[in-house]
Amino acid sequence: MKFKTKKEQIISGLEKVAGIIGMRSTIPILSNVLIEAEDKYVTMVTTDLEMRIKTQIDAVVESPGKTTIPVKKLLTIIKEIRDDELQFESADNSITIKYKNGKSKLFTLSPDDFPVTPEFSASNTFKIVQGDLLRMLRQIDYSVSKDDSRKVLNGIFFSLKQGMFTTVATDGKRLALSEKHVEGGSGDDGDCIVTLKTAAELQRLLSKDGDAQIEICGNMIRFVIGNTAMSAKLVEGTYPNYRQVIPTSFSRKFEINNADFLPTLRLISLLASETSSYVKINVTENSLVMSATSAEVGEGDAKLEIIYSGPEMTVSFNPHFLMDPFKGMDADKATFQLNDGYSPVMISAGEGFLYVIMPIRK
Numbered sequence: 001m002k003f004k005t006k007k008e009q010i011i012s013g014l015e016k017v018a019g020i021i022g023m024r025s026t027i028p029i030l031s032n033v034l035i036e037a038e039d040k041y042v043t044m045v046t047t048d049l050e051m052r053i054k055t056q057i058d059a060v061v062e063s064p065g066k067t068t069i070p071v072k073k074l075l076t077i078i079k080e081i082r083d084d085e086l087q088f089e090s091a092d093n094s095i096t097i098k099y100k101n102g103k104s105k106l107f108t109l110s111p112d113d114f115p116v117t118p119e120f121s122a123s124n125t126f127k128i129v130q131g132d133l134l135r136m137l138r139q140i141d142y143s144v145s146k147d148d149s150r151k152v153l154n155g156i157f158f159s160l161k162q163g164m165f166t167t168v169a170t171d172g173k174r175l176a177l178s179e180k181h182v183e184g185g186s187g188d189d190g191d192c193i194v195t196l197k198t199a200a201e202l203q204r205l206l207s208k209d210g211d212a213q214i215e216i217c218g219n220m221i222r223f224v225i226g227n228t229a230m231s232a233k234l235v236e237g238t239y240p241n242y243r244q245v246i247p248t249s250f251s252r253k254f255e256i257n258n259a260d261f262l263p264t265l266r267l268i269s270l271l272a273s274e275t276s277s278y279v280k281i282n283v284t285e286n287s288l289v290m291s292a293t294s295a296e297v298g299e300g301d302a303k304l305e306i307i308y309s310g311p312e313m314t315v316s317f318n319p320h321f322l323m324d325p326f327k328g329m330d331a332d333k334a335t336f337q338l339n340d341g342y343s344p345v346m347i348s349a350g351e352g353f354l355y356v357i358m359p360i361r362k
Helices: 007-018 071-080 130-143 196-205 258-269 319-327
Strands: 002-006 032-038 041-047 051-058 060-063 065-070 085-090 094-099 102-107 124-129 155-161 164-170 174-181 190-195 211-217 220-225 228-233 252-257 279-284 287-294 298-305 313-317 333-338 345-349 353-357
Touching (some): 002 007, 002 051, 007 032, 007 051, 007 085, 032 060, 051 196, 065 071, 071 102, 124 130, 130 155, 130 164, 130 174, 130 211, 130 319, 155 196, 174 319, 190 196, 190 228, 196 220, 252 258, 252 298, 258 287, 258 298, 258 319, 313 319, 319 353
Antiparallel strands (some): 002 085, 032 041, 041 051, 051 228, 094 102, 124 211, 155 164, 164 174, 174 353, 211 220, 220 228, 279 287, 279 313, 287 298, 333 345, 345 353
16 A cells, blocks of 8 residues: 555544544554555544544555554654655555655554444434534533433433434433424434434534534444544433423523623632532522522622513522533523422523523522
8 A cells, every 4th residue: 555645634534533542442453543545535444343433535546555553653643744745655564654854664453353344224314514413412412411320311312303303411400402403304203312422522523514414224323524424333222201301381481691691600609518519599570699608618699680570589500500501502692481499490592402400409
């Protein structure tokens, strides 16, 4: 195998595929990237057996072939080379990178030992703007459960029904949902659960522009983003009926300005107790007072103007749970809907986003 390519191109490709590789894989070949040169392209593939990422870059291929190279070491070395154009040439168990003032040689492993690509025949396929998918994932991923006792809650729920794509995450204490209408789907509607690691890698690959194609096949999902494809195993099991925990009616609501609310909440939360942390919110006509007190730290309060015309009410929250949705919120305002200080509270903002959180009883 022998090919030439631009330094920036191969760095871009390697950075796309290197993220899923662990620092200490017990299987040596899984620390390597499969590199294959043919026609006018070089294809790079990595896998951890649960996920697989494949991308392609332009190259001048003088001799086709393939090999596998330790991806982290390869990427580190290439970043240190100061030339813009690099030449790669492989022998039986090594590859040499040639540049203007020198060369670097790395030992390789046989491509025959690299895990084969699993068969994939999609039962349903649809497209979504990359920026929309990125926003949806960022709006909800913090709500994924970290408790291993319920595996289905350790991932993000994907649902496609009659052109509506819905993503959900919950840990049993709060629930985040984001949905968006999509066009051009084919195949059956369906549901699946994507691992949190898959969602994290997907966010790393997504940009604001262009489409992402989502394909589902049995216990696998594939995302096609430009010249990059990522496939991953799905979480097995049935996701709970999240709709039943979303209240259908409310007696009270108020609207807040997001630019004021989050920094104020962050400030007041610093005065809450470390052991039994909560922030109290008292709402009167067009006014919200946020307060916290603790024997260890101190106390404080802050007042915000809001839009509200109902009776006075008080509700307390875990400040970290309350802050989470506002960190990735791109809307200017958010609406709180509730019935009292003890029932589920729903926060909605922007297009298709809602967050349900249980107050703390105090």
